Amino acid sequence: MIDFATTPSDYKHWKLEINGPIATLKMDVDEDAGLNPGYTLKLNSYDLGVDIELYDATQRLRFEHPEVRCVVITSDKDKVFCAGANISMLGLSSHAEKVNFCKFTNETRNGIEDATANSKQTYICALNGVAAGGGYELALAAEHITLIDDGSSAVSLPEVPLLAVLPGTGGLTRVVDKRQVRHDRADFFCTLTEGIKGKRAVEWNLIDETVPRSKFKDTIAATATEFADQSDRPDDAKGIALIPLNKVTSGDGIAYDHVTVSIDRTGRLARINVAAPSEAPVQELEDIHAAGVSFWPLALARELDDAILHLRTNEPELGTWVITTTGDADLASAADTALLAHQEDWLVREITLYLKRVFKRLDVSSRSIITVIEPGSCFTGTLMEFVLCADRSYMLDGTFEGDNQPEATLRPTEMNFGPLPMCNGLTRLETRFLNDKDAVGAVRGEIGNDLDAQAADGLGLVTFIPDDIDWEDEVRIAIEERASFSPDALTGMEANLRFAGPETLETKIFARLSAWQNWIFQRPNAVGDDGALKRFGTGVKPDFDNKRV
């Protein structure tokens, strides 16, 4: 089992140093501390374990260090920044492991860009040595890239010529779309094993500057200060310690404070229940800060994040996630009110951004998501996003016989209209009602109102509203049927249906780039016994089927 929880004192591969407004995150991978046996993490190459620590560091920098305005990513090893994902590890990994690893890596890098753009915690990259493949891809996520000018250090994406795979964790997309490198230059660069350095690297916009060793440290410090000066993060605020989650794991599931996961292995599904706050959420800013990790929206984000990562990584056979909620709509609504009232506060901003990222993680999860809305549920505001995320939702029309709970309702809040956009830049409602502003407006007109099944159906918010006679069979059959379909076909279908509308850098990375990468990760030319990934390092050249597909 892979556990995503860690803490700086347990880091094996990174060193985090804070110096006032500037943090430095030094990569110093312990060769012998790979997550699995069978490979050595030479030259700051990485595996999922290295990435889990990086993700943890980025989260702590946001929440525990409000004073940090600029983060410098660099290496603590001489002459090498990072050699990218470890090739032997990739060669030993199953297809699913490779794909899942890359998805998580992508999410962390997108999170780094989100910190820069929205948390005003700007990441810059100090390449003190060679940055190859995934190493350069990590740099591409930074706002500014400085390369040491030492006559040998270069940036490179050698995946195509060396390994017959793609620079598939954002590299190809960020080169042409983010850094706007001309596509013919990008083509040349991506076929060049040794990479590019010096003046040409700057001219082609592969990096922002190259600086001799003698001036490297000072230049980085000056650049970091420059970015730090542009930030609005407070210098006198107290951070929120991300203490370990209260989490009880058993074979059948996980219980956190607000999120529970029950596993049905026969049905190949996980039931995820999310509870609304059990008491009135604090509304004053100082009380929110005092509550910290126990403030319900932050606790929710952390628990959901951990549950999603756990299920994605450790439970690949659970193909369907059935999402339910419980609790009081007024209390859930009050939590949204607290968030919305203090958007200018750094912590409330962080919590909102974290919720946004967690829902995005749900959107790109290769699992069928079915939301079930029954009496006693609480799909209010932020929690209503589960309904909008879902591939399909079922809402009971009316009540169950012999059950005195009132009818289930949905209640929109302002949280559904902006703060939680999808990767495509639209809200889930805008994506749902693509180009139909009236339909979005009609839902907006219902902010604060409890919508019963008929009303929710009329507004287009739920898929089906069976009554109590049909309910059990209809929901059961939908869930059972889902489990009978090909997992691959479902993954492809969901990845295409969930993201109507515009594409962005992020959706391009998760769709165009990742889909091609997944294809190549399945092709004999890469992963076959005679393929490049298997033969790398053996001295024997790969044997390609030369037919173009």
Added chain:
Amino acid sequence: MIDFATTPSDYKHWKLEINGPIATLKMDVDEDAGLNPGYTLKLNSYDLGVDIELYDATQRLRFEHPEVRCVVITSDKDKVFCAGANISMLGLSSHAEKVNFCKFTNETRNGIEDATANSKQTYICALNGVAAGGGYELALAAEHITLIDDGSSAVSLPEVPLLAVLPGTGGLTRVVDKRQVRHDRADFFCTLTEGIKGKRAVEWNLIDETVPRSKFKDTIAATATEFADQSDRPDDAKGIALIPLNKVTSGDGIAYDHVTVSIDRTGRLARINVAAPSEAPVQELEDIHAAGVSFWPLALARELDDAILHLRTNEPELGTWVITTTGDADLASAADTALLAHQEDWLVREITLYLKRVFKRLDVSSRSIITVIEPGSCFTGTLMEFVLCADRSYMLDGTFEGDNQPEATLRPTEMNFGPLPMCNGLTRLETRFLNDKDAVGAVRGEIGNDLDAQAADGLGLVTFIPDDIDWEDEVRIAIEERASFSPDALTGMEANLRFAGPETLETKIFARLSAWQNWIFQRPNAVGDDGALKRFGTGVKPDFDNKRV
């Protein structure tokens, strides 16, 4: 060898009827006339042969029938419109064949949408029976879909539940992006073997209307007339007969009038040379009409189209296409002038749109494209698009020793600034200089000027400008090296680097959807011995690996 040339009198699967402004294209697939042995094309299911005829018909309708303003696609079989791509054919096809077949199908459907949007020849679809899978996907390319209301006929995308593959020729994308069907409804629809008919199909916007048998014919006629009335196509113009190309094929290549293809099997490359007009192109509209298929721009589009389709389908091992040109820049420029002067004419509009589609076909071809620019070449205007298409271009700086030809030049014309957009909606120059209007403007300032290597390089139009000393080695090594890389990695890399900037319905279909489809076409759950494609029709259920990737 697959030949893409055909003519209505040779059609086996379609009947084309012209009735004034309205054409009817009736699908009536000959079960026993599949392109390959081993399968029967039951229920109007199709293979590449059926699609080749459809493509031919769409081209003839544009050029030979200026009077046709609306095209009705329907079936000549009772109770069935089209059952989609033939499953047994897919089961017997290699991975490359499946992928190539789907790409061509997509291009034809995009062409149908292009005819509707830009040629004012609107396609509508009269579903007189069941439209399943690719059958419904064909309908989705039409502007208006009418389904017969006979109690049994439905539209469906049963690929996921029945075959464990995707509705991958546009279906998933067009449902949510073009017809803006809500994603949860789309999810339900795409898992429903029997499909949806009647009121629900209209409500969900899967079709535009459903009409009882008694009123079907009249309704279609009325709808067709309504669309025809909105067209600006002339009713008194004479069409241009698309007579067979003058084409000489040998083992080493193909010679057309203006395009020659030489094949180097050892080097695994095709050299494509395009010749500029050999005499001054006619400029008057009546002369252009009189010239017809021998008007150079139209001849060029037809020859290139055929060459690309031939190489893609029949020469999969030729992984690199080296493109050169020859001829006189003034004559090539004059051809552009003639096109640009008469854009309001239906024929000139068609020729321009055809050129646009051919260059788009080049963009989505899974071959490395290298443009070589030497003395004697003619990369002017339309022909300069080859430089902008290319993954990489080499331009000789200066002349060769002992060669009295003047230096090679590029000459931009207005054709490079609008009439030939890529699938992403931008011109190739806008994509090349993404968000850099100044760089595009600088090239625009050079319209009509001959740019030597230094100037072209300064403007960012070419990748490298070696002098005569380095030329031979540099170009040779680039081409040889290309042939040594994994064909799959190159395909994935090129598909990601060529399309910076916005995504559109078309790029979504070619990238997101096709990439996922290719992945699934490679997965054991679909194509393995126990997979759904192989077991379809045997009565034995597929045996899935249930792990989600």
